Every structure is written in C-alpha cells, then in structure tokens.
Amino acid sequence: MTSGTCRTKEDVDDSRIAKIALQCVPAISFFSFVSTSLGDIVSIVFTGISLFLIFKKPDSRTNTPVILAALWISYLIFSAAYATQTNSPGDHWRGIGKYCFIAIGFLATVPFSLILSRDHLKKDTLVLLFLTGLVGGGAFVLVRNGAADFLAHGWADSMDSLGKLNRNYVGLICSLSIISISGLIYFLCSQANIRWARKMVIIAALAFLLFCEVILLARTQSRTSYFATAAAMTIWAFTILIIDRQGSSDKKALMRKLIIPLAIVAAVTGLLAAYFPLISTRFDLGFVSQLSLDHLSINSALAKAASTSSDADRLRLISVALDLINQRPWFGWGPDATRLIDTFSPYPSIRNLIQFHNGYMQTLVSFGIVGTTFLTILIVAGIRFAILRRTTSQESARLSKIFFATLLALVVYILIANVTESILMVKAPAMICLFVIAIACARPAPASTHQPRYSAP
Numbered sequence: 001m002t003s004g005t006c007r008t009k010e011d012v013d014d015s016r017i018a019k020i021a022l023q024c025v026p027a028i029s030f031f032s033f034v035s036t037s038l039g040d041i042v043s044i045v046f047t048g049i050s051l052f053l054i055f056k057k058p059d060s061r062t063n064t065p066v067i068l069a070a071l072w073i074s075y076l077i078f079s080a081a082y083a084t085q086t087n088s089p090g091d092h093w094r095g096i097g098k099y100c101f102i103a104i105g106f107l108a109t110v111p112f113s114l115i116l117s118r119d120h121l122k123k124d125t126l127v128l129l130f131l132t133g134l135v136g137g138g139a140f141v142l143v144r145n146g147a148a149d150f151l152a153h154g155w156a157d158s159m160d161s162l163g164k165l166n167r168n169y170v171g172l173i174c175s176l177s178i179i180s181i182s183g184l185i186y187f188l189c190s191q192a193n194i195r196w197a198r199k200m201v202i203i204a205a206l207a208f209l210l211f212c213e214v215i216l217l218a219r220t221q222s223r224t225s226y227f228a229t230a231a232a233m234t235i236w237a238f239t240i241l242i243i244d245r246q247g248s249s250d251k252k253a254l255m256r257k258l259i260i261p262l263a264i265v266a267a268v269t270g271l272l273a274a275y276f277p278l279i280s281t282r283f284d285l286g287f288v289s290q291l292s293l294d295h296l297s298i299n300s301a302l303a304k305a306a307s308t309s310s311d312a313d314r315l316r317l318i319s320v321a322l323d324l325i326n327q328r329p330w331f332g333w334g335p336d337a338t339r340l341i342d343t344f345s346p347y348p349s350i351r352n353l354i355q356f357h358n359g360y361m362q363t364l365v366s367f368g369i370v371g372t373t374f375l376t377i378l379i380v381a382g383i384r385f386a387i388l389r390r391t392t393s394q395e396s397a398r399l400s401k402i403f404f405a406t407l408l409a410l411v412v413y414i415l416i417a418n419v420t421e422s423i424l425m426v427k428a429p430a431m432i433c434l435f436v437i438a439i440a441c442a443r444p445a446p447a448s449t450h451q452p453r454y455s456a457p
Contacts, residue, residue: 021049021111025126026133028435032428033137033173039427043104043434050107053114060110064385065441068378069106075374076100076335079367083334089343095336101430102375105437106382112442123439127403128187130435131180134428138177139209142170142216151212162216168421171222174213175229175413176428181210182236182264183406189260190402214268218275226272228416232409237265239405314357314420316347321361325368332368340365355425359418385441399439407436 024046031039054060076099080092115121145163162170185206188199217225240261320341324333333340338354345351356362363372399407410432417423424430 017049017053018111018115021046021108022115022121022126022129024049025435026129026136028431029130029133029428030137030140032431033134033141036427039431043101043431046111047104047107050104050110053110054107057110063109065106065109065382065437068381069103072103072106072375072378073100075367075371076103079331079371080335082331083336088333089339090334090336092334092336095334095338098425098430099335101424101434102378102437105434106441108434108438109441112438113444116442116444123399123442124187124403126439127399127407128184130439131184131403131406134432135177135180135184135206135209137428138173138213141165142173142213147212147216151215167220168222168224169426171217171220171225172417172423172426172428174217174220175225175232175417176410176432177213178210178217178229178268179232179236179406179409179413181206181213182233182261182268183402183409185210185264186240186260187400187402210264210268211271214271215275218272224417224420228413230269230272231416232413233265233268235412236405236409237261239408240401243401243405313347313350313353316345316350317341317353317356318358318361320345320347320350321356321358321365324365325361328368330368330370332364332366332371335366337362337366355422357421359422359424362422382437382441407439411436 024042027042028039028046031042054066060066076096080096083090083092112126115126116123142162142165145165147162150162161167165173185203188194188203188206191199217229241258324340324344337356341353341356342351356365363375367375414423414429414432417429424433
C-alpha cells in the first residue's frame, strides 16, 4: 500500500512537470520569431525539465537519444577547446550555444515520452501546439513590422525590407508559415468533433493569412524562398497522396480526400504565378557559364566568376570557405565562425559578413571532416531511431498523415534553404529541427493503468 501511494505521488509530480513542458512547446515556436531572448529562456526551461527528468529516472540515461545528445555536447566542448587552443578567431565557448539545439532535441524525447505516456496525449496534439505557435509568432512579427500597412497601401512591385526585417527573413517567415498553415487547414477540415461554425471561422482566418503571406513572399523576390517553398509544398502534397493511396483502393474516395491539399497547393501556385514576371527577374543564372574548370582550380574559377557575376559576393564566400577548409580540413576552426570572413577574406566587399550563406559549407569550416562526419552519423542514427519508433509504437503514438507531411515539408524547406543561407543559425529553423527530433524519437511507455488527466483538443 505504501509503495502504491508513493507511486501515485510521483505520477502527480511528473504530470505537473509534463504540463510545464507542454506549455513550452507553443512558446518555443512563438518566441523563436517574436523574441530570441525569450525564446532562449523558454529553451533553457525546457532543457532544465529534460535534464531533471533524466536525473530523476536513471533508466532514461541509457536511452539512445540521451546518449546521442551527450556525444554531441562532448564533441562541441572538444571543438571549442581545440579552436581556443589553436588561436582560431572567435568566441568559441559562446558559439557552442548555436549548435546545442540538436542535443536539446534528443534530450526533449524524455519529457515528450512522459507526456505521451502519463497524460495519454497524441503526438498530433504536440504538433498542433507547435505549428500554432509558429504561425502566430510569424504573423505577429510581420504585423509589428508593417505588413498590414504594406499590403493595404504599399502595393509596390517588390520590397527591400519590411520594417526592421530584410527581405530574406520576411521570405523565411512567410515560407514556414505557408507550410504550417496548409497543414493546419487540412487538419481542421478533417476534424469532425469541432463545431462547424467555429471550424469555418478558424479556417477562414488561416486562409486569409495564407493569402497575405503568399503575396508577401512574392514581393520579397527571395529566390531561395521561392524554390524551397515550391519543393516543400510539392513534397507535402505527394506525401499525403502516397499515404492515402496505401490506405485506400477506392479512387473516388481517394480523390475526395485529396481535394483539400490539392486546392491549397493550387491556390499557392496560382498566386505566385500571378507574380511570375516579378519573380523571374531574380533568376539570373549567367554566372554558371563563368565556372569553366577545364584549366582552372575551383578557387580560381570561383574568383573569375565572381568578377563578372551579380552573385559575386556569394561566390567569394565559397572561395574563402574552401580555402579555410583546405587549411584545417580535419577539425575545422571551431563553433564560432563569425570572425573568420573578416580575418581571412581577401575581398573587402564581404568582410562585414558573419556567416558563409551556405550552412553545409559553414559546418565543414567550423567542424572539419571529422565533426561533419560525426554530425552526419548522429543525424542518421536519429532518423533510424525515428523510423523504429514509427514502426514499433502503437497507432495512437504515431503522427497523422497530415502532420507527418507538414513536418517533412518544413524539414525539406530547411534542407534546401541551407544551401544558400546558414539557416540553422536563425532561431526559428533551429527550433523546428529541435522539435522534429524530439517528436520523431518520442515514444510512450507500454500501456499502463494510469488514467488520462487531460486530453488532446
């Protein structure tokens, strides 16, 4: 009897902790746009909850995600120490924080699994909360910087900035929001337990927001955002199609299911097509013809191309990055790469830049071949672990096709945008990766006798 009482009290305490972690989910995504400082505070609270639960439950310390997190943090510490010892420019101990989101994602598996187990929530609820925070935070920042006034009165052909936001960041906000809103609209349409009038009001508000953000995206003339959003939305629609085809042999029923996602993709495509003349002016690929490698080294070819290209600075950044990788190929220059361009660039026009505008190249510069290989192995292990979770967990612990496709589309966007931007240095994409890692690897404990204390909305 005593043991039962202790166990019940422990369950109550764990549930209270789980509720705090649950409240952190929308706050993390909301503040990743609205305030990076508050976002950091929420992330620290979330990390603290994860570590508390790990130390409270000794068996969780041997979980694969926790081990992966410990390995990555250990490598970051080694990298910072190595860079400091070799006098690499930058504050590398502070730079560690920019890459900790990977470890936090693995650690967050513990509270997420607890939420799924003790309070019997579905993974869909966690995704719903996260996407709501993401859309809300993005919309808040756009409105705060004059998006409503721009749409109402400033029907200019393009924008260089929106308030304090440059056009690339506006493109990022709009792209992530478009993908998230698409998932939310389709999710709401599939819910039969929500009152019809309330559902229509919410869907209408989301559709209006989607319309406005597609227009803003078109006006940014951000090539990366155009291409990455188009690819992500295509993946979103095809993922839903593939999953539906596997679960249905009735073609008419299948088409009825696909009306909503196809309508959303068609609406986004149609709006962007209306601005094609504006969009097409940014796709100048003439620099490709300059990259003749017949008798030139890669760096020489890049330098030659940069002398005549409208994308000269990006080509110069690649040239500097390749030179730095050549100097320190194995362990790189350390987590903080913000001073490398200013210190080593022979090109004055890019010395004011603090990132290489290519996340993959920057990873090689910062961590070298060894660190990049280790990070790749870490991510592959996480993917394999996530696949095992999906195939071995009970049905209630798996993501619905709608949110699975939406999270996949967000990841596809980040992977593509990372080619032209060091996008994971931006808070919102980093928080998306943190959440995706945590939600993919989380799994509830085996069925128990605990009764649900609160349920999914």
